[in-house]
Amino acid sequence: MNTxxxxxxxxxxxxxLFTDQYELTMLQAALKAxxxxxxxxxxxxTRRLPSGRRYGVVAGTGRVLDAVENFRFDADVLxxxxxxxxxxxxxxxxxxxxxxxxxxxxxxxxEVYFPGSPVMRVEGSFAECVLLxxxxxxxxxxxxxxxxxxxxxxxxAGDRPLIEMGARRxxxxxxxxxSRAAYIGGFASTSDxxxxxxxxxxxxxxxxxxxxxxxxxxxxxxQAQVDSLGRGTTLLVDTYDVAEAVRAAVEVAGPELGxxxxxxxxxxxxxxxxxxxxxxxxxxxxxxxxxxxxxxxAIASLAAAPVDAYGVGTQLVTGSGHPTCSxxxxxxxxxxxxxxxxxxxxxxxRSTGGKTSLGGRKWAARRLDEDGVxxxxxxxxxxxPPALAGRQLLVELVKGGExxxxxxxxxxxxxxxxxxxxxxMSATQLSRGEPVIPTEYVHLASGS
Amino acid sequence: MNTxxxxxxxxxxxxxLFTDQYELTMLQAALKAxxxxxxxxxxxxTRRLPSGRRYGVVAGTGRVLDAVENFRFDADVLxxxxxxxxxxxxxxxxxxxxxxxxxxxxxxxxEVYFPGSPVMRVEGSFAECVLLxxxxxxxxxxxxxxxxxxxxxxxxAGDRPLIEMGARRxxxxxxxxxSRAAYIGGFASTSDxxxxxxxxxxxxxxxxxxxxxxxxxxxxxxQAQVDSLGRGTTLLVDTYDVAEAVRAAVEVAGPELGxxxxxxxxxxxxxxxxxxxxxxxxxxxxxxxxxxxxxxxAIASLAAAPVDAYGVGTQLVTGSGHPTCSxxxxxxxxxxxxxxxxxxxxxxxRSTGGKTSLGGRKWAARRLDEDGVxxxxxxxxxxxPPALAGRQLLVELVKGGExxxxxxxxxxxxxxxxxxxxxxMSATQLSRGEPVIPTEYVHLASGS
Numbered sequence: 038m039n040t041x042x043x044x045x046x047x048x049x050x051x052x053x054l055f056t057d058q059y060e061l062t063m064l065q066a067a068l069k070a071x072x073x074x075x076x077x078x079x080x081x082x083t084r085r086l087p088s089g090r091r092y093g094v095v096a097g098t099g100r101v102l103d104a105v106e107n108f109r110f111d112a113d114v115l116x117x118x119x120x121x122x123x124x125x126x127x128x129x130x131x132x133x134x135x136x137x138x139x140x141x142x143x144x145x146x147x148e149v150y151f152p153g154s155p156v157m158r159v160e161g162s163f164a165e166c167v168l169l170x171x172x173x174x175x176x177x178x179x180x181x182x183x184x185x186x187x188x189x190x191x192x193x194a195g196d197r198p199l200i201e202m203g204a205r206r207x208x209x210x211x212x213x214x215x216s217r218a219a220y221i222g223g224f225a226s227t228s229d230x231x232x233x234x235x236x237x238x239x240x241x242x243x244x245x246x247x248x249x250x251x252x253x254x255x256x257x258x259x260q261a262q263v264d265s266l267g268r269g270t271t272l273l274v275d276t277y278d279v280a281e282a283v284r285a286a287v288e289v290a291g292p293e294l295g296x297x298x299x300x301x302x303x304x305x306x307x308x309x310x311x312x313x314x315x316x317x318x319x320x321x322x323x324x325x326x327x328x329x330x331x332x333x334x335a336i337a338s339l340a341a342a343p344v345d346a347y348g349v350g351t352q353l354v355t356g357s358g359h360p361t362c363s364x365x366x367x368x369x370x371x372x373x374x375x376x377x378x379x380x381x382x383x384x385x386x387r388s389t390g391g392k393t394s395l396g397g398r399k400w401a402a403r404r405l406d407e408d409g410v411x412x413x414x415x416x417x418x419x420x421x422p423p424a425l426a427g428r429q430l431l432v433e434l435v436k437g438g439e440x441x442x443x444x445x446x447x448x449x450x451x452x453x454x455x456x457x458x459x460x461x462m463s464a465t466q467l468s469r470g471e472p473v474i475p476t477e478y479v480h481l482a483s484g485s
Numbered sequence: 486m487n488t489x490x491x492x493x494x495x496x497x498x499x500x501x502l503f504t505d506q507y508e509l510t511m512l513q514a515a516l517k518a519x520x521x522x523x524x525x526x527x528x529x530x531t532r533r534l535p536s537g538r539r540y541g542v543v544a545g546t547g548r549v550l551d552a553v554e555n556f557r558f559d560a561d562v563l564x565x566x567x568x569x570x571x572x573x574x575x576x577x578x579x580x581x582x583x584x585x586x587x588x589x590x591x592x593x594x595x596e597v598y599f600p601g602s603p604v605m606r607v608e609g610s611f612a613e614c615v616l617l618x619x620x621x622x623x624x625x626x627x628x629x630x631x632x633x634x635x636x637x638x639x640x641x642a643g644d645r646p647l648i649e650m651g652a653r654r655x656x657x658x659x660x661x662x663x664s665r666a667a668y669i670g671g672f673a674s675t676s677d678x679x680x681x682x683x684x685x686x687x688x689x690x691x692x693x694x695x696x697x698x699x700x701x702x703x704x705x706x707x708q709a710q711v712d713s714l715g716r717g718t719t720l721l722v723d724t725y726d727v728a729e730a731v732r733a734a735v736e737v738a739g740p741e742l743g744x745x746x747x748x749x750x751x752x753x754x755x756x757x758x759x760x761x762x763x764x765x766x767x768x769x770x771x772x773x774x775x776x777x778x779x780x781x782x783a784i785a786s787l788a789a790a791p792v793d794a795y796g797v798g799t800q801l802v803t804g805s806g807h808p809t810c811s812x813x814x815x816x817x818x819x820x821x822x823x824x825x826x827x828x829x830x831x832x833x834x835r836s837t838g839g840k841t842s843l844g845g846r847k848w849a850a851r852r853l854d855e856d857g858v859x860x861x862x863x864x865x866x867x868x869x870p871p872a873l874a875g876r877q878l879l880v881e882l883v884k885g886g887e888x889x890x891x892x893x894x895x896x897x898x899x900x901x902x903x904x905x906x907x908x909x910m911s912a913t914q915l916s917r918g919e920p921v922i923p924t925e926y927v928h929l930a931s932g933s
Contacts, residue, residue, distance in 0.1 A: 059690030
C-alpha cells in the first residue's frame with residue numbers, strides 16, 4: 038500500500054531542502070566544469086556497528102523511496118536559494134527540472150547488515166545522485182538506529198508484546214519514524230496517533246497519573262475510566278498505594294479487568310505482588326503491563342516476572358545508547374570522462390588519516406553454513422561466485438527514476454524476524470561482542 | 486517575526502496527532518464523568534539534569550507556540566479517530582471544536598534551568614490541557630537536549646565559530662529543529678538548507694570528498710570549485726595527501742584562498758602542519774576548518790591548535806551523549822469540583838515507588854549573590870518573597886489561547902548567552918559535576 042496519499046500531517050510535499058548546502062555548491066561547480074553528468078555510483082555503508090552490537094537492522098528504506106519521489110525544487114524553494122545566493126542561475130535552472138532518473142538498489146528493508154554491507158546503491162549522473170546524500174543518510178541513520186534497538190528489545194521480550202511509547206522523548210516527527218522502525222523491529226503497537234495515521238500501526242493507550250489526580254478519589258477515576266472505556270481497559274495502579282489501587286480496580290471492574298499498569302518502583306517485586314493479589318481477587322486473566330524506563334536489559338531481567346507486556350519509551354527512541362548509525366554515502370565509481378561510452382572506474386578516498394573506503398560497485402551475499410545459518414557477509418566487486426548467486430542481498434528499489442521496491446510494512450516486519458532468526462544464536466545475546474558474522478571481501482578492486 | 490507563514494516543506498498544518506492515544510481516552514472518560522472541565526494546572530519540569538551536566542537550556546518554546554496554534558482536529562484526523570474506534574462520538578464532537586483557550590507561562594526560550602525548575606506551566610480545563618502533553622514534551626525534550634550540548638560546545642570553542650552539520654545523523658525534520666536549537670546555543674551557522682529556509686539561520690557549505698573523486702585529479706577539482714565558487718571558498722584537503730593538497734589549493738586559488746577543511750586524521754597535528762605550510766606559502770589569511778566527529782571535549786582539546794572554525798555533526802544532533810531530557814508534564818493543581826467557583830487545590834503522585842512530584846502552581850526566581858552571579862534557583866508555591874519579585878523567571882507565552890510570547894530567534898540566542906554568563910564560572914567546566922546552583926524550595930505546600 039502506498040500510504041503517501043493518506044495525506045498530512047506527517048507528509049511533506051518536498052524533501053529537497055533536507056539537504057546540506059554543499060550538495061548544491063558541488064553541483065554548481067560540477068555543472069560549470071562539465072563533470073556533473075559523469076555516470077556515478079554512490080554506496081551507503083557503515084565502517085562499524087555501534088560498540089558491542091552484534092548486527093544492524095536496515096530501516097527507513099520505504100521512507101527513502103518517499104523522499105526520492107518528493108525531491109523537487111518548487112518555486113518557493115528556488116526563490117529561497119536565489120535570494121540567499123546559495124547557487125547561481127544556471128544551477129537554479131537545472132534544479133527547477135530536477136527529478137531523479139537513476140537506479141537505486143539496496144538491502145531490502147528489515148534485513149540485517151554488518152560492517153561494510155552496501156546497504157544502498159544509488160546510480161546515475163553525479164549531479165542527480167549527489168543531491169540525495171543528506172536526506173538518504175538522515176533517514177537510514179535514524180530509522181536503522183531505532184530498529185536495531187527495537188530488535189534487541191523484542192528478542193529480550195520473547196513472546197511478550199512491546200508497546201512503543203517514546204513520542205514525548207524525541208522530536209515529534211522523529212517519533213513517527215521511530216514508531217515505524219520499532220514496528221519493523223517487532224514491536225506490537227505504539228502510543229503515537231500520528232504513527233497510526235501515517236503507517237497504519239496499531240495504537241494503544243488508556244490513562245496517565247493525571248487522570249487519577251483529576252478525580253477526588255482514585256476509585257472515582259477508575260470508575261470513570263471503566264464506565265467510559267469498559268472493563269477491558271488498563272488501570273494505572275501506582276499513583277498512591279499499589280495494593281489499595283489493585284483492590285479498588287478489581288472492585289470497580291470485576292475480574293474481567295483487562296490489565297493493570299505499573300509505572301514506577303521495583304518492577305520485579307511489584308509485579309510479583311500484584312500478580313498474587315490479582316489472583317487472590319479472582320482476576321486471573323487481568324494482565325500486568327510495566328512501563329518505567331525500560332531497555333533491553335531491564336526487559337530481560339523481568340523474564341521470570343509475571344509481566345504480560347512492556348511499554349518502552351526513552352530507550353527505544355534514543356536507540357538504547359546508540360541514537361544514530363554511522364552510515365556514510367560515498368562515491369565508489371564514476372565514468373572516466375564525459376563521453377557516454379566512458380568506462381566506469383572505481384574511486385576511493387585514500388588519505389592516511391582514516392575514513393578510507395573501498396572503491397567499486399559492490400554486490401553482497403550472505404553465505405550459510407550446512408545448517409542454513411548465516412556464517413559470513415560476503416562483499417565483492419567482480420563477478421558473484423556461483424555458489425552465492427542465489428543468496429544476493431541487494432534488490433531493485435528504483436528503476437530509471439520510478440519506485441519499484443515499495444512494500445507493506447508487515448512484509449518488512451516479517452522479513453526482519455526471519456533475517457534475525459537466520460543468524461547464529463549469539464546474535465541476540467545482550468552482552469557486548471563483535472558482529473555475529475564476519476564480513477569477507479572477495480575479488481575486490483583496490484581504491485581508485 | 487512569525488515564520489510559520491514561510492510555508493512548507495517543514496511546516497505541518499496540524500499538530501493534533503503528535504499525541505499519545507491515552508490523552509484522548511482520558512479526555513473521553515473525563516467528558517463522560519463530568520470532570521473534564523475542572524480547571525487544571527500542568528507543569529513541565531525535570532527531576533534531574535543528565536548525569537554530570539551543570540545546567541540545562543530551555544529550547545523549543547517557539548516551536549511549542551507554533552504547535553499549540555496548529556493543534557486542530559480537521560476532517561481527516563477525525564475520520565481516522567472514528568474509523569479506528571479510538572474515541573466515541575461525543576469526544577469526536579468535542580475535538581472538532583478544539584482550540585486551546587487557556588494560558589501558558591514558561592521560562593523564556595534560551596534561559597537556563599535546573600532540577601525542579603517549572604520551565605512551562607499550562608493552565609485551563611483538564612480537557613484542553615491534557616491533550617497538549619505529548620507534543621509539548623516532544624519539542625522541549627528534543628530541542629533542550631540539543632541546545633544543552635550546543636551550549637557546552639560553544640563554551641569550549643570560545644570565540645571560534647561553530648558550524649552545525651549533523652543533518653545526516655538524525656531524522657530529517659529533527660535535523661531542522663536541531664539546527665534551530667544549536668543556533669540558540671550559540672552556533673554560528675548550519676549546513677541544513679531547510680533550517681535556513683524555515684528559521685533564517687545562516688547556511689554554509691562548499692564540497693565533500695565525492696567532488697574531488699569525481700574529477701581526474703585533485704587539482705582539477707580544486708580548479709573547478711574555485712572557478713565556480715571563487716577564491717574565498719573552502720577546499721577539502723584530505724582526500725589523498727594533505728600536504729600535496731594544500732600546495733595545490735594555494736597554487737590554484739592563490740593566497741586569497743578562503744579556507745581549507747580537514748575532515749580526518751589527528752586534527753591537532755594536522756592543523757599545526759597545515760598552518761605552517763599555509764604560512765610558508767603566504768596564505769596567512771587562509772583559515773583552517775576542522776570537522777571530524779567533534780564533541781565539546783575534542784573542541785576544547787584543540788583550543789591551542791591553529792583552528793579557525795569547527796564543524797560539528799553527530800555529537801550535536803545526538804545531544805553529546807544525552808539525546809533527550811527527562812522533562813515531564815504533570816498535573817500539579819486542579820479545581821476541587823466542577824463548580825466554576827471551586828478552589829484550585831494542589832495534587833501530586835505520592836506512591837512509594839518513586840516519580841513523586843510536588844503539588845501546587847509554582848513560581849521560580851533566580852537569586853543572585855552580591856556580585857550579581859546566580860547562587861540559587863528558588864521555587865515556591867506561596868507568595869513570592871519581595872527580594873525575589875524582580876528576579877522571577879516565568880513569562881507569559883499564551884494568554885486566553887492567543888500566543889503573546891513569540892520572539893525572534895536572535896533574541897533567544899542572546900538571552901542564552903547572557904543567562905549562561907550569569908552563572909558561576911564552573912558552569913562551563915566540561916568535567917562532570919552537580920548542577921552549578923542548587924534548587925531551593927520555599928513555602929511549598931505538600932502534595933495533595
